[in-house]
Amino acid sequence: MSDQHHSSEVGRPDDDGGAMNLPERFENPGLEPHRHRLGDSDPKIAKRSERQIVFIFLISVLASIGGLVGYFLIPVDEPNVLNVRLSTLVLGLGLGLGMLGIGVAAVQWARALMDDTEKIEDRHPMSAGSAVQQQAFEMLRDGAKEANVARRPVLKGAVGGALALAPLVYLVPLIGNLGADWDISKFAHTAWRPVRGGDPEMYYQGQFRYLALDPQDTRIRAADVTNNNIVHVIPRGLPEQEHYLEEKAKAVVLLVRVDPALLKESPERASWSYDGIVAYSKICTHVGCPVALYEQQTHHLLCPCHQSTFDITDAAKVVFGPAKRALPQLPIAVDEEGYLYATADFDEPVGPSYWQRER
Ligand code: FES
Numbered sequence: 001m002s003d004q005h006h007s008s009e010v011g012r013p014d015d016d017g018g019a020m021n022l023p024e025r026f027e028n029p030g031l032e033p034h035r036h037r038l039g040d041s042d043p044k045i046a047k048r049s050e051r052q053i054v055f056i057f058l059i060s061v062l063a064s065i066g067g068l069v070g071y072f073l074i075p076v077d078e079p080n081v082l083n084v085r086l087s088t089l090v091l092g093l094g095l096g097l098g099m100l101g102i103g104v105a106a107v108q109w110a111r112a113l114m115d116d117t118e119k120i121e122d123r124h125p126m127s128a129g130s131a132v133q134q135q136a137f138e139m140l141r142d143g144a145k146e147a148n149v150a151r152r153p154v155l156k157g158a159v160g161g162a163l164a165l166a167p168l169v170y171l172v173p174l175i176g177n178l179g180a181d182w183d184i185s186k187f188a189h190t191a192w193r194p195v196r197g198g199d200p201e202m203y204y205q206g207q208f209r210y211l212a213l214d215p216q217d218t219r220i221r222a223a224d225v226t227n228n229n230i231v232h233v234i235p236r237g238l239p240e241q242e243h244y245l246e247e248k249a250k251a252v253v254l255l256v257r258v259d260p261a262l263l264k265e266s267p268e269r270a271s272w273s274y275d276g277i278v279a280y281s282k283i284c285t286h287v288g289c290p291v292a293l294y295e296q297q298t299h300h301l302l303c304p305c306h307q308s309t310f311d312i313t314d315a316a317k318v319v320f321g322p323a324k325r326a327l328p329q330l331p332i333a334v335d336e337e338g339y340l341y342a343t344a345d346f347d348e349p350v351g352p353s354y355w356q357r358e359r
Pocket of ligand 1: 284285286287288303305306308321322323
């Protein structure tokens, strides 16, 4: 590069056809003089900033504790929507304020107490040699030293407490919702399971659960299930049962009547339908959405979430979409008065595949 280039002002035509007197390189203007914060020279102000930060961390701690207390105090077992909403609100606020408090306090800490001296780092090749790594390590160490954590034990306690408690608002409900019961075999059963000595209003011969309309909870006569109509079904008496919503989520069933000649039934399942009426789990085997759309012409059930399609004339096998397994079938029969009941529980767990399944 010639001297002329260094010193010259390069002539580039401007809009008027004249020359713009721009230098080829601009001088590095350097940094403005560092402006010290009040807290840098006045320990009282630094102390006040520290108290503010501790206060914000304290808000985070209280919010996290509030979320945890709310989780334990607000019962959501009963089918009470208000309680569920309140619990969700308290958990959300606890988690949100807990995390927000940590974030705001960290920003304020960096602004008010950490070293804010401007530093310049020249550009360098992208590869990080050992010298650079060593430099990075030293920078980290200097940063930790500049944060003055060791000299501020209260602040150290506050940040430690906030960081330790905030994740609990998320983790405790997650683990707690297992109800301290790690026996997952119960997921394999539903409210259709036959019992002994059941209420005759709910159980045929005190043993087999009647099918009932959802949500009316009235028994269903086979004669009332007309061709190609879809009926949403729950076990009779389920709304009065403990853990109603959880049980309903597993036990909901779709009932459809088709021409019996269309059904391709394996010999083992020949007795699972009644006069063309078949009952299948309503829970999609992909990720568990309710399968609620019925195509009368093709006899396909369609899941609206990702369009998995099941053929109810052929054991509800998957004919399209991401689901890998057929919908579980509920074996049904009718009593002397023509009411439908389940002769057994589903022969496999309903809903999405999980780790204990082969697929
Ligand atoms: Fe039914 Fe995905 S949940 S297709």
